[in-house]
Amino acid sequence: MTAAEYFEQMYAESSDPWQLAERAYEQRKYALTVASLPRDRYRRGFEPGCSIGVLTGLLAPRCDELISTDPVAAPLTLARQRVGGSHVSLRQAALPDDWPAGPLDLVVLSEVLYYLSAAARVQVLAHVMSTLAPDGHLVLVHWRHRFEAATCTGDEAHDEVVACEGLVTLVKHVERDFRLEVLGRG
Numbered sequence: 567m568t569a570a571e572y573f574e575q576m577y578a579e580s581s582d583p584w585q586l587a588e589r590a591y592e593q594r595k596y597a598l599t600v601a602s603l604p605r606d607r608y609r610r611g612f613e614p615g616c617s618i619g620v621l622t623g624l625l626a627p628r629c630d631e632l633i634s635t636d637p638v639a640a641p642l643t644l645a646r647q648r649v650g651g652s653h654v655s656l657r658q659a660a661l662p663d664d665w666p667a668g669p670l671d672l673v674v675l676s677e678v679l680y681y682l683s684a685a686a687r688v689q690v691l692a693h694v695m696s697t698l699a700p701d702g703h704l705v706l707v708h709w710r711h712r713f714e715a716a717t718c719t720g721d722e723a724h725d726e727v728v729a730c731e732g733l734v735t736l737v738k739h740v741e742r743d744f745r746l747e748v749l750g751r752g
């Protein structure tokens with residue numbers, strides 16, 4: 567699992583290390599992500615690893631309640647400035663242990679699974695299975711290429727989830743650099 571200090575250091579060096587707010591690549595990926603949501607409205611969403619809250623800002627209008635978390639305090643401060651609304655809760659918390667009570671009808675795992683160990687990914691999947699509402703949707707979006715800080719590729723992380731009995735793929739978008747999937751209960 568990628569150590570918390572790694573992310574603390576990244577945010578100490580740059581307020582937006584991945585240029586999530588600026589890069590056209592990220593804006594397009596976020597647009598595809600929210601356009602892929604099968605429903606217009608969700609009751610209770612969870613978005614761990616929210617960083618500075620760019621995707622959070624697009625998810626918030628779609629949710630009655632949205633819980634977005636990141637283990638690092640600095641990006642959460644920016645996320646709070648970016649995303650308003652009393653229905654959005656931005657908390658300092660880390661996977662796999664910090665998982666809100668269900669039922670959740672939207673879980674968004676965007677560019678976060680490959681920072682977890684294989685064991686932590688198993689824990690996350692167990693959390694999904696125990697909290698995802700019967701009509702809930704699980705969204706996965708990940709960069710497909712291998713990189714130093716990652717414990718696996720995005721494809722490997724997605725394949726693990728897709729193989730889980732009880733989940734079916736509703737939306738799948740694959741291109742050279744990222745893979746986007748929306749799953750529901752079978």
Ligand SMILES: C[S@@+](CC[C@H](N)C(=O)[O-])C[C@H]1O[C@@H](n2cnc3c(N)ncnc32)[C@H](O)[C@@H]1O
Nearest residue numbers: 573614615616617637638660661676677678681
């Ligand atoms: C590449 S950014 C992705 C941000 C956002 N989800 C997106 O798709 O634009 C990865 C984020 O995951 C956070 N992160 C790292 N380890 C985590 C963990 N164990 N639990 C939750 N978030 C984590 C990092 O602090 C960082 O803000």
